[in-house]
Amino acid sequence: EAGVAQSPRYKIIEKRQSVAFWCNPISGHATLYWYQQILGQGPKLLIQFQNNGVVDDSQLPKDRFSAERLKGVDSTLKIQPAKLEDSAVYLCASSLALSGNTIYFGEGSWLTVV
Amino acid sequence: GESVGLHLPTLSVQEGDNSIINCAYSNSASDYFIWYKQESGKGPQFIIDIRSNMDKRQGQRVTVLLNKTVKHLSLQIAATQPGDSAVYFCAESLPGQNFVFGPGTRLSVLP
Numbered sequence: 176e177a178g179v180a181q182s183p184r185y186k187i188i189e190k191r192q193s194v195a196f197w198c199n200p201i202s203g204h205a206t207l208y209w210y211q212q213i214l215g216q217g218p219k220l221l222i223q224f225q226n227n228g229v230v231d232d233s234q235l236p237k238d239r240f241s242a243e244r245l246k247g248v249d250s251t252l253k254i255q256p257a258k259l260e261d262s263a264v265y266l267c268a269s270s271l272a273l274s275g276n277t278i279y280f281g282e283g284s285w286l287t288v289v
Numbered sequence: 290g291e292s293v294g295l296h297l298p299t300l301s302v303q304e305g306d307n308s309i310i311n312c313a314y315s316n317s318a319s320d321y322f323i324w325y326k327q328e329s330g331k332g333p334q335f336i337i338d339i340r341s342n343m344d345k346r347q348g349q350r351v352t353v354l355l356n357k358t359v360k361h362l363s364l365q366i367a368a369t370q371p372g373d374s375a376v377y378f379c380a381e382s383l384p385g386q387n388f389v390f391g392p393g394t395r396l397s398v399l400p
Contacts, residue, residue, distance in 0.1 A: 179332075208387075215297055217378050217390030218333065231387060266332055274385045275321055280332035 177202065179281035181267050187287045193255035196284040199248070200269030206230075208278065209242055209252050210266040218266055218280075224250060225273055257288045297376060299395045308366040310394050312379035317360055319381040323388065324353060324364045328375045336364070336377075366396075374398045 180199040188194050200207045205226050210218035221240065223231040227247040235242070239258070244250040254261055264283040270276040302308045314322070320341040325333035339346045339353045339362075346353050352365040362379050376395050380388040 215393075217380075217393055219390070220387055223387060268332075274382065274387070277323060277335055277338060278380075278388060279335060280325075282330075282332045 179267055179269055179279055181265075181281040181284050183284060184282065185285045185287075187289060188257055190259055190288050191256040193253065194257060194286060195254075196252045196265050196267075196286075198250045198252070198267030198281060200250075200267070201279055204269035204271055204279075205247075206270045206273055206276075207244055207250050208266075208268040208270075209250070210268060210280075212264040212266055212283070214263070221252070221265075230273065254286075257286075259288050262286055262288045297393050297395045299397060301397045301399055302369050303399050304369060304371060306369055308364075308369045308373070308396060310364045310366075310377050310396065312362040312364075312391050312394075314360050314362055314379065314381040314391070315389070316381065316383060317357070318383055320384050321382045322353070322355065322362050323380045324351075324362075325378045325380065325390075326373075326375045327378065327393070333378060369396075369398050371398050371400070 182197050207224045209221045212218045222235045222242045224244040227244050242252045264285050266283045268278045268280045270278045323338045324336045326336050327333045337348045337351050337353050339355050350367045354363045376393045378393045379391045382388045
């Protein structure tokens with residue numbers, strides 16, 4: 176079974192530029208998550224989708240971050256404009272259902288803002 | 290300046306010894322717990338899970354123990370190998386809620 180796919184794996188941008196990350200979850204997984212992981216810390220949830228609807232985006236900095244999952248499968252996370260403190264790994268994850276299910280992670284997209 | 294968050298708790302063990310990684314969770318109502326392993330440059334990988342109606346669960350070379358009285362979770366790795374070197378995270382979730390991840394523990398396996 177294919178895992179969670181993410182691209183690009185690495186990205187370096189200058190502050191105030193924009194960047195987009197793509198995620199394809201495990202086939203059949205209705206719930207998709209985007210996490211931010213700063214070096215040396217645990218993952219922090221940014222946004223959670225159930226199919227194509229947003230379930231939880233309470234920790235998403237909406238002035239600069241946006242995410243969509245228009246057809247309920249793939250998802251894109253965008254940052255515009257980027258700040259230095261956005262340097263982190265952006266992890267996409269998926270699970271079968273909303274809660275009480277194991278979350279499976281992708282390899283992450285590593286962002287450096289200079 | 291100081292890099293807050295880079296000073297992960299570290300556990301160093303000799304190859305072949307058993308490892309015990311501990312996690313204090315925050316909410317007594319949490320009912321589902323997962324241990325993840327994260328190797329350098331990779332995403333977190335599921336190791337083992339346990340629900341609150343259990344005290345112990347065993348996998349291949351790994352055992353998770355749950356002590357609800359003191360809100361403590363531990364991961365035991367038997368016969369630790371060099372490939373076990375990684376950062377280990379515990380995650381807890383309340384019923385119907387998302388997972389919250391702990392800060393992580395770095396396991397270093399010494400030859």
